[in-house]
Amino acid sequence: MVKPVRKAIFPVAGLGTRFLPATKAIPKEMLPVLNKPLIQYAVEEALDAGIDTFIFIVSEGKEAIKDHFAPSPELESMLEEQGKHDLLALVQGAVLKTGRAAYIIQDQPLGLGHAIWCGRNELDLDNEAVAVILPDDLILNQSGPGCLKQMIEIYQNVGGNLAAVENVPREQTNRYGILDVVSEDGALAKAKGLVEKPDPADAPSTLSIIGRYVLQPEVFTYLDKKERGAGNEIQLTDAMAQTIGHIDFHGFRFEGTRFDCGNQIGFVEANVAFAKAHSTS
Ligand code: UTP
Numbered sequence: 001m002v003k004p005v006r007k008a009i010f011p012v013a014g015l016g017t018r019f020l021p022a023t024k025a026i027p028k029e030m031l032p033v034l035n036k037p038l039i040q041y042a043v044e045e046a047l048d049a050g051i052d053t054f055i056f057i058v059s060e061g062k063e064a065i066k067d068h069f070a071p072s073p074e075l076e077s078m079l080e081e082q083g084k085h086d087l088l089a090l091v092q093g094a095v096l097k098t099g100r101a102a103y104i105i106q107d108q109p110l111g112l113g114h115a116i117w118c119g120r121n122e123l124d125l126d127n128e129a130v131a132v133i134l135p136d137d138l139i140l141n142q143s144g145p146g147c148l149k150q151m152i153e154i155y156q157n158v159g160g161n162l163a164a165v166e167n168v169p170r171e172q173t174n175r176y177g178i179l180d181v182v183s184e185d186g187a188l189a190k191a192k193g194l195v196e197k198p199d200p201a202d203a204p205s206t207l208s209i210i211g212r213y214v215l216q217p218e219v220f221t222y223l224d225k226k227e228r229g230a231g232n233e234i235q236l237t238d239a240m241a242q243t244i245g246h247i248d249f250h251g252f253r254f255e256g257t258r259f260d261c262g263n264q265i266g267f268v269e270a271n272v273a274f275a276k277a278h279s280t281s
Helices: 040-046 064-069 071-079 085-093 110-117 147-158 170-175 218-224 236-243 264-280
Strands: 005-011 053-058 101-105 129-133 137-140 161-169 177-185 186-195 207-215 249-253 257-260
Touching: 005 040, 005 110, 040 053, 040 129, 040 147, 040 170, 040 218, 053 161, 064 101, 064 218, 071 085, 110 147, 110 218, 110 236, 129 147, 137 186, 137 207, 137 264, 147 161, 147 177, 147 207, 147 264, 161 236, 170 207, 207 236, 236 249, 257 264
Parallel strands: 005 053, 005 129, 053 101, 161 249
Antiparallel strands: 129 207, 137 257, 161 207, 177 186, 177 207, 186 249
16 A cells, blocks of 8 residues: 555745746746746646645745635625626635645755755655645646646555656756666656766766655655755755665656746746647637
8 A cells, every 4th residue: 555645745935046037026936827827737736636735835925825825805706796707716716725725934945855844744754645746847738637646646556756757858967856767667767866967978867857756754754864965955856866775766757748937938938838728728
């Protein structure tokens, strides 16, 4: 029996410097692709995968994220009075029910691993695994299930730690966590090691981790040590790598197209692709 996955962590405490000055006052995760902010796509993907608890790791100044998922009584009653039921449904559709969302402050940007560690007290680390979604990585799978739903289905069979992966051009390996692959089985690549941001010449493969994970509690034991890795940050990849040998690690080649909305071109490409998908659906 694998440990169930009912909770998801959304690490959204980063500074979003690549979008300055837009992100001076607006969190990067609130930038919209069409009419919805990035963070809402991430939450909807988690809901679709059966997640019932949403743990947001935020920094000071990201109140807009909490506001987005809270009710807006004045706006809602105005839309109701005006008979704008379609818009009312959109506004109410973004609300997370009380008790389903937690907002935890990461007081210093010490890295993705540290951000995830900040969510530990919201988890039952004896009995459950946890999903992690980085809203920057937006995945469009027009005709099929969302990426996290695909992952949780495959996780029920293989267990262990799981991360979404795709091949990147070799010159980009220094931006990603990269798998050292030991065997392949369909959509799954089993890793014997992981390296965070290797130089292209040293990368063991070009199979790179993108922002979707299912993590076993043991990963938090390694994050507890707060060891610094690439960029002097506490890296999730390093903690996952240290569990290999005790716990299987699989990369999962998901169905869908991923857009890196953490950079400006990827964000524009996502807007164009979603607009096209919207107009044909
Ligand atoms: P990025 O590397 O994209 O950093 O983080 P960033 O700060 O968001 O953006 P830039 O590079 O300055 O433009 C990847 C993910 O990890 C989260 C970010 O919020 C983003 O979802 N993160 C990163 C944290 O939550 N805390 C950290 O300390 C670092």
